[in-house]
Amino acid sequence: MSTLAWFATASLAVWLWLLLGQGFFWRTDQRLPPVGGGRSVPAEGGWPRVVVVVPARDEAAVLPLSLPSLLAQDYPGEAEVILVDDGSTDSTGRLAGELAEARGGLPLTVVSPGEPEPGWTGKLWALRHGIALARVREPEFLLLTDADIAHEPDSLRLLVGAARANGLDLVSQMARLRVASRWERLVVPAFVYFFAQLYPFRWINRERPRATAAAGGCVLLRTETAVAAGVPDAIRHAVIDDVSLARAVRGAGGRIWLGLAERVDSIRPYPGLAELWRMVSRSAYAQLRYSPLVLAGTVAGLAVIYLVPPAALAAGVLSGDAAAAWAGGTAWAVMAGTYLPMLRYYRQPLWLAPLLPFTALLYLLMTVDSAVQHYRGRGSAWKGRTYAGNYVSRHGE
Template sequence: MLVLASIVVAAWVYLAVAHGRFWQSGPELPHHVTPLRMARVAVVIPARDEAEHIEHTLCALLQQDYRWPFRVILVDDNSTDGTGDIARDLAAEDPRLTVVQGQPLPAGWTGKMWAVSQGLEYAPEADYVLLTDADIVHASSHVAQLVAAAQAGNYDLVSEMVRLRCKTLPERFAIPAFVFFFAMLYPFARVADKRSKVAAAAGGTMLLSQAALQRIDGVSRIRAELIDDCALAREVKRGGYATWLGHATRATSLRKYPHFADIWQMIARTAYVQLQYSPLLLLGTVAGMLLLYAVPLALALHTRGITMWCGAATWVLMAALFQPILRRYQQPPLWGMALPLIAMFYMAATIGSAIRFYRGKGGQWKNRTYPAT
């Protein structure tokens, strides 16, 4: 038992001091900056059944305080709820908005990547392309901020983890932990390090240079990817281009998760994809999450002596590392002590993702089911 306690203590000490400072509530792009030189920007938005959010998203983009050529391209991916009609009404009032009617989905493509590919065809003249989602609201200075950062740092991909909605109990339970776990998988400092192989992006905000897009053939290489943002980042970084990933202060998601079932669906949709549909990786993930989160709690509550203190100290350490993200989402510090329980929820949803896959229901999104690739 003491050996097990020593292992979990060592694991969390390593994560705290040597894993790319993943637990920090940063980095963030500087505010009040302007682009160093003229840059034409095109925003590409794939949208399928997003009538609830699309007007807010488009209006925020059309109100950007950006002095250089700027346009917005929305690809209506065969929506059935009037998303395209709302966008076309706005386009009639602002010529900077182009609404593209999506073509039928060809074999071998995911719906989102096919929509993005069609949108990119309308942006060949842009120096930078901003890929964003239909539920993201951007502050008026955000596009200028992204372009300024890309130019100042000579980055070909600037991406941000947008501020996710965190109001309902399920959201407060799971959303800060989602950001924490994502940063643990892809430490932001290592994403920006050219010497590191870690590559990641967050799909809500991805500003790409035209040079990088042309070098990697747009999104054709990742046409079948369900976790498309990280796949795109891998292609960009593999090409030798510089990338940056941080936390957004000027972009917010409107996507709601009112029920625990919605959170479960969010995780289960791509968790087994992340594990490459591998039973061995699934077993390793389950074992790792039990070791990191369940074992310290069990040691603290069900043993005595030094093993109890090791478990308690580890539990407190993980809660402390969680605090910067909790503060970012304005959540009480005590949520940190619930991290083992939250992790078990994520572990169960990951197992559920595998079960869904083997039942032929994996990779479902927007009423489409995608095969394993």
């Protein structure tokens, strides 16, 4: 066989392994664990007290849609919301108070902790103050949710019910991201697909887990487990805070569950490629532990797995290399087939599936750009703050 045929065959072998051996990552059936019918409490003692903590920095554009959804929760027990204004310059805190006064619902407290101390990322600094204030209320659970996340009225009730009924210490849902623009349709479903490939939900949710992760936009956390895990102080440097949080909880003996959301949505728009590029590149190199060797391996792996199949099919057809064309075409078909469930989940046209190699190329370039920005001293930049590599590398993330 030709060299190209060998590469195509290797790619096909990898795809067959991913199809069957990577925790069925491509399936989208990991949804919130069942609680039982009606509004019944799945455990004795009534509905527990919950405090919702929302870190927010310059979120005035999205708060009118997200915050009222939290205040309107139909939770049967005692619950309240703490919004931590993390140094906003756009009147986020004032707007939150106005929304609470106009809409009513759950009680709202707005606090401003000031600029982060050295060694803290902004979000975790905000969570530190929000969690400290929440613990005074002695809640059984904390709901940590981002300011751009909108919840259906029964979201909190279903989260708590699932945690109590299944004995879980951390329940996290991957919020359904906004998909409206052309670039969002091309990039966003693939973002979740790649995340699930890296952290198969089934492996996370097993009694004997083989992976650990969470989705930071929506995390229900048992308070006593947070204390035992030293959260958030133990992960104060982490740029990829959700995965670090999950590891800290699991390290403290906590049980974790992660799945796709049906009642929780991100409303943050990423209308153009530039916005999506920044979203991915700001933390991509951190995910690779700021390692040039891991970066090189990742680039090579993405090229072989995602780019070789269409290239081998095209080159094989043009050159008459039947083996390369067959292996490349089959690998491409398997790749597209594993992407179909995610497209269905996001209610997107299925003809986008064969375009996954192009999207993977974009992610490859975003990852390389993330490394370039790091070595230029720009690090993981977000909303006016830049975090150096030691924020993550100190904790092995």
